[in-house]
Structures are given as structure tokens and as C-alpha cells.
Amino acid sequence: xxxxxxxxxxxxxxxxxxxxxxxxxxxxxxxxxxxxxxxxxxxxxxxxxxxxxxxxxxxxxxxxxxxxxxxxxxxxxxxxxxxxxxxxxxxxxxxxxxxxxxxxxxxxxxxxxxxxxxxxxxxxxxxxxxxxxxxxxxxxxxxxxxxxxxxxxxxxxxxxxxxxxxxxxxxxxxxxxxxxxxxxxxxxxxxxxxxxxxxxxxxxxxxxxxxxxxxxxxxxxxxxxxxxxxxxxxxxxxxxxxxxxxxxxxxxxxxxxxxxxxxxxxxxxxxxxxxxxxxxxxxxxxxxxxxxxxxxxxxxxxxxxxxxxxxxxxxxxxxxxxxxxxxxxxxxxxxxxxxxxxxxxxxxxxxxxxxxxxxxxxxxxxxxxxxxxxxxxxxxxxxxxxxxxxxxxxxxxxxxxxxxxxxxxxxxxxxxxxxxxxxxxxxxxxxxxxxxxxxxxxxxxxxxxxxxxxxxxxxxxxxxxxxxxxxxxxxxxxxxxxxxxxxxxxxxxxxxxxxxxxxxxxxxxxxxxxxxxxxxxxxxxxxxxxxxxxxxxxxxxxxxxxxxxxxxxxxxxxxxxxxxxxxxxxxxxxxxxxxxxxxxxxxxxxxxxxxxxxxxxxxxxxxxxxxxxxxxxxxxxxxxxxxxxxxxxxxxxxxxxxxxxxxxxxxxxxxxx
Numbered sequence: 001x002x003x004x005x006x007x008x009x010x011x012x013x014x015x016x017x018x019x020x021x022x023x024x025x026x027x028x029x030x031x032x033x034x035x036x037x038x039x040x041x042x043x044x045x046x047x048x049x050x051x052x053x054x055x056x057x058x059x060x061x062x063x064x065x066x067x068x069x070x071x072x073x074x075x076x077x078x079x080x081x082x083x084x085x086x087x088x089x090x091x092x093x094x095x096x097x098x099x100x101x102x103x104x105x106x107x108x109x110x111x112x113x114x115x116x117x118x119x120x121x122x123x124x125x126x127x128x129x130x131x132x133x134x135x136x137x138x139x140x141x142x143x144x145x146x147x148x149x150x151x152x153x154x155x156x157x158x159x160x161x162x163x164x165x166x167x168x169x170x171x172x173x174x175x176x177x178x179x180x181x182x183x184x185x186x187x188x189x190x191x192x193x194x195x196x197x198x199x200x201x202x203x204x205x206x207x208x209x210x211x212x213x214x215x216x217x218x219x220x221x222x223x224x225x226x227x228x229x230x231x232x233x234x235x236x237x238x239x240x241x242x243x244x245x246x247x248x249x250x251x252x253x254x255x256x257x258x259x260x261x262x263x264x265x266x267x268x269x270x271x272x273x274x275x276x277x278x279x280x281x282x283x284x285x286x287x288x289x290x291x292x293x294x295x296x297x298x299x300x301x302x303x304x305x306x307x308x309x310x311x312x313x314x315x316x317x318x319x320x321x322x323x324x325x326x327x328x329x330x331x332x333x334x335x336x337x338x339x340x341x342x343x344x345x346x347x348x349x350x351x352x353x354x355x356x357x358x359x360x361x362x363x364x365x366x367x368x369x370x371x372x373x374x375x376x377x378x379x380x381x382x383x384x385x386x387x388x389x390x391x392x393x394x395x396x397x398x399x400x401x402x403x404x405x406x407x408x409x410x411x412x413x414x415x416x417x418x419x420x421x422x423x424x425x426x427x428x429x430x431x432x433x434x435x436x437x438x439x440x441x442x443x444x445x446x447x448x449x450x451x452x453x454x455x456x457x458x459x460x461x462x463x464x465x466x467x468x469x470x471x472x473x474x475x476x477x478x479x480x481x482x483x484x485x486x487x488x489x490x491x492x493x494x495x496x497x498x499x500x501x502x503x504x505x506x507x508x509x510x511x512x513x514x515x516x517x518x519x520x521x522x523x524x525x526x527x528x529x530x531x532x533x534x535x536x537x538x539x540x541x542x543x544x545x546x547x548x549x550x551x552x553x554x555x556x557x558x559x560x561x562x563x564x565x566x567x568x569x570x571x572x573x574x575x576x577x578x579x580x581x582x583x584x585x586x587x588x589x590x591x592x593x594x595x596x597x598x599x600x601x602x603x604x605x606x607x608x609x610x611x612x613x614x615x616x617x618x619x620x621x622x623x624x625x626x627x628x629x630x631x632x633x634x635x636x637x638x639x640x641x642x643x644x645x646x647x648x649x650x651x652x653x654x655x656x657x
Contacts, residue, residue, distance in 0.1 A: 034064060045072040061087040073150055075112040082106025086132075095135060102129040124171045131164040148246050148298055155243035159200030166194040185214030185225075200239040207232040227270040236261035241290060245329070250292035251299075256331055260288040266338070281339025288332055295329025320400035324393035328361035347374030361393025377435060383428025388448065391420040412536040416455040423448035438469040451497070453534035458498035465491045467515070479569035483561075489515030498529060504551070505529045517562035525551025526631060550629040553649075557611070557619045564615050586612050596643045600651035607653035618656045623649040 034053050041048040051066030067081040081104050088100025107124040135157070173187035191208025210229040215222055241257035244250045266282035300322040305311045311319065335358075340351040352370025356363050371382035398420065401413055429442035443465040449457035467489040470480045480488070491513040498505045509522040532544035564578075571581035586609045593605025604621070611619040629648045637645035 034062075041069065046070060059087055060089045061085060062089055071150065077150075078108075078110045080106070080108040092133075096133060097135070098133040099129075100131065102132050103127070118175060118177050120173070120175045122171060122173045124168050127166065127168045129163050129166050132162070134161040148301065152243050152246040155200075155239040155246070158197070158202075158239040162198040163194075164196065166197070168192040185212060187212045202237040202239070203235070205234045205237060223273045225270065225272055227268070229265055229268045231267075232265045234260050234263040244292040245290050245295045246297055247292070248296070248298055251296055253292040254294075256289045256291050258287065258289045260285070262286050263288065275345050277343040279339070279341045280337055283337050285335045286333040288330075290331070291329040293329070294325045296325070300326065317400040320396045324361060324396040327358065327393040327396070330358060332356070332358040349373045358392075361391060363387070363390040363392055366390055375432070378432035378437070378439075379430070380432070381428070381430040382426065384425065385427075385429075386423075386425040387421060388423035388425065389421065394420045412455070415536055418449075418455055418457065419452050422450050433469045436469065440466070440468045442466040453498075453531060455536060456534040458500075458534060460496050462492060462494045465489075479565055482572065483565045483568060485516055485565075487515075488517075489513075491515070498534075500531060503527070503529050503531075505548075513560075514562070516560065517565065519558040519560055520556065522553070522555045524553045527551045546630070546632055548631040550625050550631050550634055550648075552625070553621075553623040555621045559611065559616050559618070561616075563612055567612075582612065596646070598643060598647045598651070600649075600653075601643075601646075604651050604653040607655050610655045614655070614657075616657070620654050620656070622652040624652075626650055 034050065038048045038050060047068070047070040049066075049068050050064050052064075054063045055061070056063075062085070064084040065082070067084055068079070070076050070078040083105045084102075085104075086099040086102045090098045092098060103126065105126045107122075107127060109122040109124075111120050112118060168189070169191065171189040171192060173189075174184070176184040188211045189207055189209070190211075191206070193206045194202055194204070195206075196203025208230065210232060212225075212227045214225040216225055236258075237260055238258060241259045244253065244257050263285040264283065266280055268280040268283070270278045272278075303315070303318045303322045305315055335356050337354045338352065340354065342349040350370070350372040351368060354366075354368055356366045358364075365386055365388055367384060367386040368382065369384050371380070371385070373380050395417070398413070398417055424445075424447050426442055426445040429440075429445070431440050432438075433440050444463060445466065446463040447460070449460040451457060451459035467487050470477050470486050470488055472478075472481050491511055493510040494512070495508045495510065496506070505526040507522075507524040509520065509524075511519070511521060513519040527549040529548050530544045532540055533548070535541045535544070567578055567582045567585065570585060571578045574581060574584070576584070589609050589612065590605055593601050593608075596605075598604075607619060607621075611617055626648055634645045634648065637648075
């Protein structure tokens with residue numbers, strides 16, 4: 001029995017000794033592996049050091065104290081970590097390292113901004129990473145110490161890392177701009193979290209709250225700026241897509257890579273001193289993508305001259321070209337800012353939403369909705385203002401042509417700005433009328449153009465519905481005041497289009513209504529209109545204009561009160577009764593018509609006279625060319641004797657109710 005007991009004690013002693021021996025061996029092996037990794041960093045010229053390294057075999061926990069590193073990039077980036085602990089560690093293979101939990105505390109990251117040497121520091125009390133797996137050492141070093149190569153290296157490394165979550169309860173950033181007017185500022189982050197990191201993608205990135213303060217001196221007087229952004233989040237981030245725009249090897253890659261599925265934030269509040277406050281209730285951006293062939297940051301940075309160097313016109317053109325490429329290389333499915341408001345000493349400013357999308361360098365639609373602003377003359381409101389198909393990239397390229405102050409832009413260059421925008425829309429616009437309490441209302445205003453021949457559109461559409469007060473101080477509007485009208489309403493629907501195969505042009509006035517006065521519609525045709533008419537060369541356009549021929553014209557007028565107002569004004573001016581005034585006007589029309597030699601003058605004069613005699617009726621005129629009628633000759637004839645021009649048309653006139 002004693003022998004058995006002695007043997008058991010001896011076995012336990014040997015096991016304990018073996019365990020501690022193995023633990024001692026593992027301690028040195030882990031320390032050696034960590035030192036090897038730091039040597040790889042120092043081999044690039046960067047600084048890297050650490051303190052005590054310990055390893056606990058039972059819990060498979062590695063702890064490293066006092067980590068410090070500084071890159072060779074300019075400006076240099078320094079990182080300090082007071083304590084790093086990885087528990088539940090394992091090595092699935094020779095090149096991988098895994099840990100159930102990684103905790104780092106006392107983290108400080110520092111660098112400087114721009115050439116001015118403004119210090120920027122981030123302090124993070126703690127970070128916790130769950131279910132981590134990644135390379136045991138850097139797979140390769142950055143191509144250079146430049147910021148772009150370092151960023152690309154970090155993004156590419158993310159592709160080999162997996163983790164279920166990364167959480168930092170808080171972080172603080174501090175920047176000092178020295179003697180610059182921007183002063184100094186602080187950023188405080190709360191509730192930072194990354195989730196579902198694998199295959200170079202991050203399922204979600206969230207920050208519960210960001211608070212910043214800044215002390216600025218824009219005019220020598222200190223102004224405190226504070227801001228708060230809540231609920232900042234992004235979803236389905238793709239590091240590989242982001243790295244593509246930093247990789248010169250992707251310069252010919254014309255595919256669209258989606259970087260984010262969605263980004264959201266809000267509310268966002270900024271306060272300027274004690275007088276101004278700006279609020280955005282929410283921000284949403286969907287489907288953010290990049291095209292590497294057009295969006296190359298290395299090429300853009302290379303095109304920017306060093307600070308203090310005034311760029312030449314050629315350099316300015318190159319910079320604008322690169323900026324245009326950035327817009328062509330960026331896609332935004334939809335972007336929206338909601339609930340914008342500003343409180344100022346002059347009064348409040350409100351905007352319900354700003355919306356836009358971006359594809360191939362064009363903003364498909366840029367819209368402002370729900371504008372409400374107070375002015376000294378009264379409130380101004382806009383239900384909706386929109387720019388349609390706004391070519392931002394094209395505008396930047398055109399701006400390059402205006403960048404040389406020694407070369408004045410030609411009118412042709414200004415005309416070439418027109419194709420950069422294809423339409424404007426305004427709805428529910430309300431503004432004060434002069435200094436009165438009355439208002440101008442635009443229910444709808446929509447102007448679209450397109451089908452360009454060179455820089456000139458050959459197709460346009462105008463729709464407008466608006467009203468304005470009758471001005472009692474304007475003598476020309478006195479008849480309207482006398483008739484009891486205090487508001488004029490307008491409704492217009494006008495279209496114009498040139499057809500190249502037939503060389504015809506049509507002006508179609510579907511509706512032209514002046515409320516309480518008259519309603520009209522018309523269609524005017526032109527024939528033999530050559531393409532050269534749309535030339536920016538005035539001589540070429542004038543030569544082409546000589547070939548234009550008049551086509552058929554149809555006009556319909558409906559009286560809705562205008563005839564009675566005209567008769568009443570004539571009666572007051574002649575001091576006669578309205579019935580007498582109406583007869584006098586009719587007699588004058590017939591007398592004037594008798595002097596016209598056109599064979600169709602009689603029926604036309606009779607129709608016009610009946611239109612005056614019978615209010616609230618309609619007058620229809622149709623003019624058909626008797627033969628080819630050059631439009632320019634007709635215009636000259638109208639200036640000399642309108643009856644000569646009218647004689648070249650067959651006129652059909654009729655009236656009705």
C-alpha cells in the first residue's frame with residue numbers, strides 16, 4: 001500500500017513538474033512569436049515595442065503590456081496600448097491566430113493633420129473583440145509609407161479577419177489647429193460597435209452618439225460650436241470595394257462595386273454660439289457604389305499641386321477632370337436628409353427634405369421639399385423645387401474652360417452649359433408681393449428641354465399655373481380693378497418640338513388661360529426648318545433661317561369675361577353706356593376690315609364682330625398658306641403692312657358657344 005501511495009505521489013509530482021515545465025516552454029514560445037511579429041514591423045522602418053508578455057496555459061490567455069508603435073508615413077501615425085489580453089487563444093494552423101475574446105485598454109492613437117502639424121489624438125479606454133480569427137502576422141507590408149498605401153493595406157487585411165463583434169463603449173478625439181481661425185475641438189463617441197465581420201465585409205457599424213465641441217475664431221472673436229449626432233449606422237460595408245479605388249491596378253476596371261448597402265444617421269444638431277442652431281432629423285443614403293476606372297484617389301492626389309503653389313491653367317483643367325471622374329465613379333441610389341431647420345436672429349428656416357441620386361456623374365433629380373423661411377417682407381414657402389438630370393461631372397469639365405482668367409469665355413461656351421440640365425420644377429411656391437400683405441402663388445411651374453442639336457435643345461415643354469395680385473398702382477391694370485378683379489390667375493401648357501426627318505417644327509399651346517379674362521389654345525407649324533438653324537454660329541443660323549417656311553396655324557379663343565371688361569373700359573373712357581360701347585367697337589372692327597384687300601377678310605371680320613357682340617363665346621381661326629411662304633419674308637411684311645402678310649394665307653373663321 002505504501003509503495004502504491006509513494007508511486008502515486010511521485011506520478012503527481014512528475015505531472016506537476018511537467019506541466020510547469022511545459023507552461024514555461026509555452027511562455028517563452030509565445031513571447032518569441034510576439035517578438036518576431038514586432039520585428040517584422042520594425043523591419044519596415046517603423047517603431048514598435050512592448051512590455052511584459054505572459055501566457056496562462058489553463059485559460060489559454062496571452063497578455064501584453066505597454067505596446068507602442070509609430071509608422072514611417074508622413075505625417076507619422078503613433079499607437080499606444082496599455083494592456084492587450086487575448087483569452088481562449090488557439091492556432092488552427094501555422095498562419096492563423098484565433099481568440100474567443102480580445103480586450104485592449106488604454107488605447108491612444110496620434111498623428112498630425114496637413115503640413116501645418118496640427119495634432120490629432122484619439123483615446124479609447126477599452127475595446128472588446130469577440131470570436132476573432134486572423135493572420136498570425138502581417139501577410140505583407142504596405143507598398144509604401146504613403147497614407148493611400150497604408151489605408152489600402154488595412155482594407156485588404158480586413159479580408160482575412162473574422163469576428164462576431166467589436167465594441168468600444170467610448171472614445172475621445174482631440175484636434176488643435178493652433179493659431180488658425182478654426183481653433184481647437186473635441187469629439188466624443190459613445191456606443192461604437194461592429195458586427196458580423198467576415199470575408200472583408202462588415203454587417204453593421206453603429207455609433208450611438210457623437211458629441212463635438214469646437215472653439216473657433218473666424219473674426220478674431222471666440223465662437224463656441226457644439227454638435228450632437230445620434231444613431232449613426234452603416235450596413236454591409238465591403239472593404240474590398242473600398243480598396244479598389246486605392247489600387248492603381250484597378251484603373252481599367254469599369255465595374256460598379258457596392259461599398260455600402262445603406263447609411264443612416266440622425267438626429268443631428270449643431271449650435272453656433274448663442275444665436276444659431278441647425279437641426280437635421282434624419283439622414284439616409286442607399287446603395288453607395290464606386291467604379292474604380294473613374295474614381296482613382298492616387299491619380300487625384302497626384303494632380304493636386306503642393307500647398308502654396310498656384311496651379312497653372314493646364315493643372316486646373318487636370319484637377320477638374322479628375323474631380324469630374326470622381327462623380328462619374330460614384331453611385332448613390334438614393335440620398336435623403338429630412339427635417340432640416342435653422343434658428344437664426346433673422347427668423348426660423350425650415351426644410352422638410354433634400355433628396356438626390358447620382359449615377360454616371362449625373363444627379364438624376366435634386367429636390368428640395370417643404371421650404372419655409374421668414375423674410376422682412378413676409379414668409380416664403382416652396383412645396384418642391386427640383387433640378388432634373390443635372391450633369392455635375394460635365395459642369396466641372398466646363399468650369400475648367402473658365403478657369404483661365406486671361407481667356408474670356410465665348411458665348412458658345414455659355415450655351416454649352418445648357419445641356420448640363422434638362423429641367424426645372426417648382427410646386428406650391430408662395431412669396432410676398434412687393435411690400436403688401438398679399439402673395440404671389442405658383443401652384444406648378446415645370447420647364448423641361450432636351451433632344452439637343454449641339455448645345456441647343458430642339459424640344460421643350462412648359463407647364464405653369466400661378467396667380468398674382470392685381471396692382472392697383474399700375475394704370476394698365478386699372479380696368480381689372482374697375483371690374484372688381486383683385487387677382488390674376490394664369491394656366492399655361494406649351495410644347496415645342498423639331499422633327500429632324502421631316503424638318504418640321506410645331507409649337508403647341510394646349511392651354512393658355514388668364515382667369516376671368518380668356519382661354520386660348522393654338523398650334524403653329526413651320527416647314528423646311530434645317531438642322532443648321534441650331535448652330536451657335538450666328539451667320540450659319542441666319543442663313544438657315546432664310547429657308548424656313550410658314551405652316552398651318554390654328555388658334556382658338558374662349559371669352560370668360562375679358563370682352564365685357566374691355567367693353568366696360570371703353571365705355572368709361574368714352575363716357576357712354578356699355579351697350580353703346582359694344583356697338584361702337586363692333587362698327588370699328590367692320591370699318592377696319594373693309595380696308596383689308598384679302599379675299600378672306602370679310603368672313604374673318606364677321607366672326608370677330610360676332611365674338612364681341614356675343615360674350616362668353618369662342619372664336620376659331622385657321623390660317624393655311626396658299627403657297628410656299630418664307631417665314632422671314634412674312635415677318636418683314638408684318639412690319640410694313642400686316643394685310644400683305646395675311647393675304648398669303650387662306651383664313652377660316654368661326655364662332656360658337
